[in-house]
Amino acid sequence: MKVTKAIIPAAGLGTRVLPASKSVPKEMLPIVDKPAIQYIVEECAAAGITDILIITNRGKNVIEDHFDHSFELETNLRQKGKLAMLEEVSAIADIANIHYIRQKETKGLGHAVLCAKAFVGNEPFAVCYGDDVIMGDIPAIGELAAAYEKYGKGVCGVKPVSAEAILKYSSLKVEPLEERVFRVTDMIEKPTPDKVMSPYSILGRVILPPEIFDYLEKTQPGAGGEIQLTDAMRQLALDETMVAVDFSGKRYDMGNKLGIMMAQCETALKHKEIGEDFREYLKKLAETL
Ligand code: UTP
8 A cells, every 4th residue: 555644743842952942843943945844845745645744733833834835925036036936935835735733732752643643544654753854865755665565564764873872762673674674573762771672773754554543542651751652663563563674865863953963064065056165165164173
């Protein structure tokens, strides 16, 4: 079955990027000239996903405004003859069918996904964590969807991470199935060092069967007192219905300050308008370090 629906949870408090995220959702922080969440929506559209539910909360109306037409702005650009920018700005409203629901209490990523139950219905669906941007030639969520179609199992997007980073993310028990694809038999969120099962961690993308909602409804608060999606996915892993794909793109963590700067810097170097000038600037700056 083809995956045509995605959820982007964007209702977190973003405490690691305060004060920037006090009134601007971290998902709206720019990577050069586009907000992070637009890259994610574009990744979904490039993978054939037609309907996206963004989970928001109080103060996240700017996300809705961003994916809507701005008639005043568009009229102004038309009058000034800035037609290329007009086209770019108005196209944002048509990238996909975007729906919204509010998570009324910030009870964790698992709870945010549960808010999407009615939207999802009885289909497999993608979850793209709103603060994980993946850049690459092939949309990462498309690579996961292909694995879903092949194996008919839930799929998580993984990468090996450092021994230090794994403690902040999750750790998966994996066995190789084919190149870059693994069987997942167990997983743990924010493990203590003695509980690390492998260096593979889920980095921001999963495809889930609708059965996940049965597990999510029973999931008790876990790490950090939050309802963790990883805890519900662990049940799929224990049922042997979960695989992992080491996706080909590069992932940037927009949920922390260093991750934001890495995304900015590397994207700026490739940017068609400022790339060359930025490279020169960076070379000169590096000489002074
Ligand atoms: P994080 O745990 O990285 O986001 O969740 P956070 O809670 O905002 O982070 P800090 O620790 O306070 O800095 C991953 C994704 O899940 C969303 C976040 O918006 C982020 O995109 N999320 C998290 C929700 O939608 N709801 C929640 O209750 C928690």
